[in-house]
Amino acid sequence: MWTRIGDPEAPPASQGWEPGWEPGLVGRERETAELRELLAGRRVVTVTGAAGVGKSRLAATVVAAAGDGPWRHLVPVRWHGSGAGGHGSLAGAVAAALDGTRHGREPADAETVAAELPSGALLFLDDVDPVHGECVGLVQRLLMTVPDVRVLVTSRRALGLGDEHVLRLAPLATESPRADGRTAPAVELFVERARAVAPGTCADEAELAAAARVCGLLEGVPLAVELAAAQTVCRPVGELAALLERDQGWLNSPRPVLRRHRSLREAVGASYVLCDREERIVWARASILPGAFAEGTGGFVCGGNGVAPREVPACLAQLAACGVLEPLGDPGGVHEPRYRMTRAARDFGLERLREAGEFPVAAERRKSHCRRMAAVIENLWHTGNQDQAVRFLLGEHDNLTATVRHAAEEPEHVEAALEIVVGLWFWWAVHDRAEEGRELLLRLLPLCPEGSRPTARALWLTAWLSAASDPAAARALLGRAWPAAVLAGDDAAVGRIAYVEGVLALHRDDPRAAAGHFQEAAATIPDHALGGPSPAVGEAAAALAQADFAPAAARASARRALARAGVRDDAWTTLVARYARAEADRRLGRTARAWRRARRALDSLDPVLPVPRGHGALRRLLADLETGAPVRPAAARHALADPRPPDGREPHTVPRKNEPALEELLDGPAERL
Incomplete structure (x- = not known):
């Protein structure tokens, strides 16, 4: 002893x-x-x-x-x-x-x-x-x-x-990795502390779910979890989660005798006091980035006015060493270092940024960075590097979304934000993020000038994203987009309006009309036009619609789509065209060939990345071929216009907060030509 x-x-x-x-x-x-x-x-x-x-x-x-x-x-x-x-x-x-x-x-x-x-x-x-x-x-x-x-x-x-x-020490896990169904450690700590001060807390599933949300917002930091648990004396867990969604620095408790543990703001502030001047400035400026960011991005956003850009990497490394930033990936690898700021440190940094009067400048730099990143991502998609585009977008998603949401409060940022959202059309439409994209567009469109080229493009994209949940609103939006596109001489927008008309026809279970609209889109959209589906996608969609009533013509249309220049590198177009050929072969009685085509199309997808639209329909087709199930009608609707995401969940519902924005947007003239 x-x-x-x-x-x-x-x-x-x-x-x-x-x-x-x-x-x-x-x-x-x-x-x-x-x-x-x-x-x-x-x-x-x-x-x-x-x-x-x-x-x-x-x-x-x-x-x-x-x-x-x-x-x-x-x-x-x-x-x-x-x-x-x-x-x-x-x-x-x-x-x-x-x-x-x-x-x-x-x-x-x-x-x-x-x-x-x-x-x-x-x-x-x-x-x-x-x-x-x-x-x-x-x-x-x-x-x-x-x-x-x-x-x-x-x-x-x-x-x-x-x-x-x-x-x-890392924060506690907020989701249980175990297969035995045990509570996640952070949630377990929250429940234990909450019941110590308020017996009977978290007694039902709803409160346990709210507790899990609280722990997720607090990122599993034990001190923050305990301070939040102490608040259950005076407020329910559900209300606590809503408050923490907005801010976390207010969390406090009179119980800890260590001064820096009396509130989350003081705990984070203890690290801030120990930083050098340059590190404090970089901390405040980097807090404008809610998502992960690369070292080069940090240099662009945080450099200048007292901190030379060459000093930023060293400051980021010091902030990572003291736990303000979380290094991502392999910090010593061949790739550029990436970081993510913890939520509590970000809230604290934003307070310092506003106190210094630098928030507008930091927001402008973030907007410039995100505008450039969105253009890079869009070019990657259109040049056949679609897997890379999705990976890049996943890494920048939070920063891009924050930029767009902030633009709704700053009129001078609206046009740039609209370009970002339209440039990422494939994320909203192809990867089943329709409601997220629709919400962002409905925030921005009422603030944009009527009749401009960006507005016309945003209108047809909003209509496409609204087709599943509100076809009537989608048709009204197309009615406003058409004259704007014609007056602007924007052939790409005209062709993409025709594409959305085809999607709406599929919702009406009218594949013949849909095929005509898709063929019109393929003939109108210029080759290599950015900002929406390519003409090859229109050809592939026409083939899929034809599979319901003219399988031989569908095979020919699919071959034409696959024969277009650059399509072999276009993963989504190839997926739709191969699905169309598989459906056509099945309806022509060539089930073995249909199975091979469907299997090959599924195997070509990257299992790590989010699956594109059409994945679920392909899996259903493959299962039907293996079990000998009868032919399903409306194959094109399941692949291109089915409101259900590929994993089979229920359709998204339109958030009520979108409805006033949609009504305001549709107040203008809606003449259809």
Whole structure:
């Protein structure tokens, strides 16, 4: 059994929580076992992680429970306060813990500590971020002069010593990865804490679902989860989730005695205080990006006016080291580093950005970046790199969406935002994000000038996205788009209006009319026209509509679609054309050939990426061929106009908040030509 030297209250296992708030290590079973193993075999162990993940709690609990550890004496030292203190202040605190007659604020040096440190001691340096530089030198000196000393450090950054082993704590999982149906660790912690202050909380499925939403919004940070659980005394869990959707910095509790744990804002602010001036500026400016971003994007958005662009990568790396940013992928790989800011740090950074008066400039830079990224993504799609386009879009989705939503409040940004949404037409229409895209368009269209080319393109896209949920509104929108497209001389928009007419005809179960509209689209849309379906897509869609009433003609139309230049690299057009050929072969009695075509079309899709429209219809066709089921009518509608997503869920419902915007948009003339 080891003996404890120094103040028995520093650091306590409860880490500042008053009685009734036991620390607990919910979801930390693996980290607890790993830390015990490291303390038994390593001389220097540093527990790192972002603010509020429970570094001190884990370390103190493990040390307190390790009564038979390989050390004979425990020397716990916690750095109090947020200031760095003078030279030798940390060594002075250690010396004061070793010698009870010494004042804790008296400076000391490493030689004094080494002389007083007992043999076989574990030096526990807790929360040393304000004196991080001195801690590195002190630990290095002790390792050289005291052969049997062991050091356990808790800090938001590693020390960077060669003998150091780092245990980095991540937030708790908010979704259970286990197949046994157990509650996710973050939700388990929330429920435990909520029931401690408000018995009977989370007693039904609705409240448990709301608790899971709360933990997801808080990204599983234990301190944030506990502060949120404390709020259940005065408000229901569902209301708490709605409040956290808007902001998180207000979370607070009077129970923690550590000042920085009294609110989430203070916990994050403790990291902000320790940053250099340039790092604080980069933190505030990078908070304008809600999603993941590359190092180059950070340089574009955060550089200038006090921070040179070449300094931004180093600042991003420092912010990642202290847990403000989360590195994505392999930070040492061949690809450009990517980061994502935690939600609490982003809310804090946005407050600083607005206080500095830099929010408009940062929003303008974000808009410029997103406009360029949307153009790159659209070109990737149209040049046959569709898998790459989807991957790129997934990485930029949150930033693009935030830019578009912000544009609804800034009239000078509306046109750029409309270009972004129209340029990403394939994401909304091909990958079944129709309601998301429709909502964004309905926000922007009432703010745009009538009769402009961007407005005409946005109108037909809104009509396409409305076809499944509101065909009448879609027809009215096409009525407004047609004269605008004709007056602007926009053949691509005219052809795409015809394409949407074909989709509406499929909803009326009129494949003959649909085939005519699709053929008109194929003949009208110019080759290589950006911003919507290509003429090859119109040809493939016509083939699919013809499969219902003229399978031989459908095979010919599908061959023409596949013979167009560049179509072999167009994954979506190829998918539709192959489905049309498979349907035509089936109706002509060539079931084996139809099965091979359908199987080949499905195998060509990337299983990692979101599946495009038509995937579910192909799978149903394949299942019908394997079971010998009768021919399904309306094959084209299932592939091109079925309101159900490919996974078979129920159709999306139109959010009520869209209805006023739609009524306002349709108030204008709707003459059909």
